[in-house]
Amino acid sequence: MPIRPILSSLRRHKLIVTLLALLVAFTCAIVCNVAFMIRQHVADMGVPSGVAESQLVMIESVNLKPGVNHIAQHRVDLAALRAIPGVTSAAAVDALPFNGNNWSTTASITPNGQNVAQLSVFNGTPGELQTLGLKLVAGRDFRADEYVPKHATANNGGLQHVPAVIVTRALAERLFPGKQALGRLIYPYSNGVRIVGIVNGLLQPGGGNGPDNNFSALFSMLPDGMSVTYVLRTSPHDRAQVLQLARKALLKVDPDRVLLHPQTFTQLRARHFSRTRTMIDLLLAAAFGLLFVAALGITGLANFWVQQRTRSIGIRRAVGATRGDILHYFQTENFLIVTGGVVLGVILAVGLNLLLMQHYEVPRLPLWYLVVGAVALWVLGQLAVLAPALRASHVPPVVAVRSA
Amino acid sequence: MFGYYLDLALRSLKRNKMLTALMVVTLGVGIGACITTMTVLKLLSGDPLPQKSARLFYPKINYHDAANSHGKASTPEPTMSYLDAMALLRAHKAKRQAAMAMTAVKVMPVKPGLRPFFTNVMMTTADFFDLFDAPFEYGSGWSSTEGAAGAPVVVIADYLNRKLFGGIDSVGRTLRMGSKDYRIIGVLRPWAPQPRFYALYLGGHSYGQGDAVFMPLETAVDVGLQPENELCFGQGDFSKLKTAPCRWLAVWVELASAGQAGTYRQFLSNYVQQQITAGRLHNKATALPNLMQFLTKAHVVPADAQIEAYVAFGFLLICVVNTVGLLLAKCLKRKREIGVRRALGASRRAIFAQFLTEAAIIGVAGGVLGLGLTFLGLWAVRQQPADYAKLAHLDLAMFVFTFVVALVASLIAGLLPAWRACVVAPAPQLKSI
Numbered sequence: 001m002p003i004r005p006i007l008s009s010l011r012r013h014k015l016i017v018t019l020l021a022l023l024v025a026f027t028c029a030i031v032c033n034v035a036f037m038i039r040q041h042v043a044d045m046g047v048p049s050g051v052a053e054s055q056l057v058m059i060e061s062v063n064l065k066p067g068v069n070h071i072a073q074h075r076v077d078l079a080a081l082r083a084i085p086g087v088t089s090a091a092a093v094d095a096l097p098f099n100g101n102n103w104s105t106t107a108s109i110t111p112n113g114q115n116v117a118q119l120s121v122f123n124g125t126p127g128e129l130q131t132l133g134l135k136l137v138a139g140r141d142f143r144a145d146e147y148v149p150k151h152a153t154a155n156n157g158g159l160q161h162v163p164a165v166i167v168t169r170a171l172a173e174r175l176f177p178g179k180q181a182l183g184r185l186i187y188p189y190s191n192g193v194r195i196v197g198i199v200n201g202l203l204q205p206g207g208g209n210g211p212d213n214n215f216s217a218l219f220s221m222l223p224d225g226m227s228v229t230y231v232l233r234t235s236p237h238d239r240a241q242v243l244q245l246a247r248k249a250l251l252k253v254d255p256d257r258v259l260l261h262p263q264t265f266t267q268l269r270a271r272h273f274s275r276t277r278t279m280i281d282l283l284l285a286a287a288f289g290l291l292f293v294a295a296l297g298i299t300g301l302a303n304f305w306v307q308q309r310t311r312s313i314g315i316r317r318a319v320g321a322t323r324g325d326i327l328h329y330f331q332t333e334n335f336l337i338v339t340g341g342v343v344l345g346v347i348l349a350v351g352l353n354l355l356l357m358q359h360y361e362v363p364r365l366p367l368w369y370l371v372v373g374a375v376a377l378w379v380l381g382q383l384a385v386l387a388p389a390l391r392a393s394h395v396p397p398v399v400a401v402r403s404a
Numbered sequence: 405m406f407g408y409y410l411d412l413a414l415r416s417l418k419r420n421k422m423l424t425a426l427m428v429v430t431l432g433v434g435i436g437a438c439i440t441t442m443t444v445l446k447l448l449s450g451d452p453l454p455q456k457s458a459r460l461f462y463p464k465i466n467y468h469d470a471a472n473s474h475g476k477a478s479t480p481e482p483t484m485s486y487l488d489a490m491a492l493l494r495a496h497k498a499k500r501q502a503a504m505a506m507t508a509v510k511v512m513p514v515k516p517g518l519r520p521f522f523t524n525v526m527m528t529t530a531d532f533f534d535l536f537d538a539p540f541e542y543g544s545g546w547s548s549t550e551g552a553a554g555a556p557v558v559v560i561a562d563y564l565n566r567k568l569f570g571g572i573d574s575v576g577r578t579l580r581m582g583s584k585d586y587r588i589i590g591v592l593r594p595w596a597p598q599p600r601f602y603a604l605y606l607g608g609h610s611y612g613q614g615d616a617v618f619m620p621l622e623t624a625v626d627v628g629l630q631p632e633n634e635l636c637f638g639q640g641d642f643s644k645l646k647t648a649p650c651r652w653l654a655v656w657v658e659l660a661s662a663g664q665a666g667t668y669r670q671f672l673s674n675y676v677q678q679q680i681t682a683g684r685l686h687n688k689a690t691a692l693p694n695l696m697q698f699l700t701k702a703h704v705v706p707a708d709a710q711i712e713a714y715v716a717f718g719f720l721l722i723c724v725v726n727t728v729g730l731l732l733a734k735c736l737k738r739k740r741e742i743g744v745r746r747a748l749g750a751s752r753r754a755i756f757a758q759f760l761t762e763a764a765i766i767g768v769a770g771g772v773l774g775l776g777l778t779f780l781g782l783w784a785v786r787q788q789p790a791d792y793a794k795l796a797h798l799d800l801a802m803f804v805f806t807f808v809v810a811l812v813a814s815l816i817a818g819l820l821p822a823w824r825a826c827v828v829a830p831a832p833q834l835k836s837i
Binding site (some may be wrong): 015016019020022023026027030034037064066151156157258271274275278279282283286289290293294296297300301303304305307308356360361 | 423426430433437510522582583636642643707708710711712715716718719721722723725726728729730732733734736737788789790820824
């Protein structure tokens, strides 16, 4: 297909060509960036929590009676919960990934030294590691004699004399880069806390997709506040039933307590990401809407153009052009215009990305998004022009001799 | 003449129903998306207290060590310890000043059929209500002497009054919270600044219903209520809230004029300097943002909402470009009609007006559709779990704005085709007939 005659024809219709190219360019720029945002949100949603998500259920219990020994109460409650058929292990905890109960503290590696890391504190009864399904990559679980009360009512003062901590691999690497962290002391306050174990990963209660969001530490402190979360581990298909029974068992032990948020870990995660989920849906709708509008625009314009040039198509047919020639002419023409639009669109897409990077936490747009965007628009252009081009190819040569 | 253009435009639009529908629908969708996201943005970034936001300031001090004054640590923190908050209040350097923190309590209703429930309580000082222009339906707030004495009194919100007492004047009645009784001395009118700026760092929702109960800070501390957000930074006895090295109070001050901020800033840094000399504080960084600066800094508007608005505007842009293209194509097809009208005496201006009228009709139709889609969009927003979602309603200004946007968008889309139409020379068009 010779390109020169097409180009010279396009040059005579600068306005429509410019508009079509602009339509393609804007669509390309916006859709590339929107697609990238969708990808990031999807990545956010897939962040691993580090716990055995499909096997966990939880229920929050609030005990408002004054003068209760909460630690003793937890022991009684846990005994009742472990007796539920299907429960393989249970623990009372304060923080969990995604539950928002974030107690954050700074820690240094020398007494009263400079702070090296900001970490999230997790506390729980013995058996927490096993219940959550956290795998130790080094060291051991806490010994029974290492547990101290958290002293929740005295501003979590337990942290000032807790002896042992289990940290995540990411946190160990931040505290002691390139060195053995196991057995070392860290200092949330002036007292040293010994690292007795290292687990693979445990996401902070606030969630997040950055490396810092795995700076979590389990301390050998027993929750003793009026509110506590019981976590039960069971098989995935028993979860609903176990949750029901757990509710009943806890109310049987103490009918006066307030039970809140009985849910599976899967539900907790879904709730945490509900806004992200909607955002993905909205962006998807916007991206497809944009592509649809652009396709309609291309079809509409091509249609009018074919109508306008019926006579010249007739002449070309009369002097020997085949139907295929006419079809290919319009397809090539569309390809050229879309190519022009895509080139401009790629520049705009990168510009838009740079602009977003300045104001929001948006990383750089990977190049292959631009390639995929360009290919998508080429395909879209060809699909959109197909019907008008076919119509053009069916113009009979006799049109040429009719008076316009 | 306008009537004639209208008639011509309608005839032309009817001639090609599919195309007209296409232009109206795309414009409508673009406008609907824009106005929906704009309404949400406006809701989120509004001024919660327009009458005095320029005079409300939020003093911040820094509890980090001076040695750690790099990176994040050098910014002053958003809450204060009891000692510092009380020192600022007692100095009376501002026209009004209040310290506040949030806690949750269990309300024990006396009304039959109501079960005990949890509610948020603001523990604060006497100036709170005047400071934030919180209006009273019945009664009033507590005096500073009552507050300092730890009087067992509370002010409740209108919705709690309706729930517990059916909305009557409940001043003088008793409210049981936990195991203690409090005397109700005031009932507020509906009052819920959006966002709930004064408690952004204290816990609870940033948008939505206001706080249910307000009680004197001293009373709350004496009873042993614990603040929802409390961060401890040093060594010491954490069990005594008043002296613990923990920050948990927000302090707001109202100055007589915005110009006095400099004086107050000086006072604040003098105070911090004194405390450094005394060995209590170690970092001299302070800050005194006004209300709107505070909100900007707190990133109270979620980035998602802004990005949604950008995407919506991008959508509208594509729709407008699309409409320009389609109108232009239509106009090129009608060169002959234009030639005839010109030959019969229509001026260029008349042709221009005719084509703009056609574009405007599409705009208005797009606006009506856009408005419908906005209602649908806002309904969808209200179904979201976000705490501001329930507040998303179309207001009159946005309603008018919808039509202005629609009309302007369509006129912009119509300008180019109309100009092309009016420069058509009549003679060549007539020749070929």
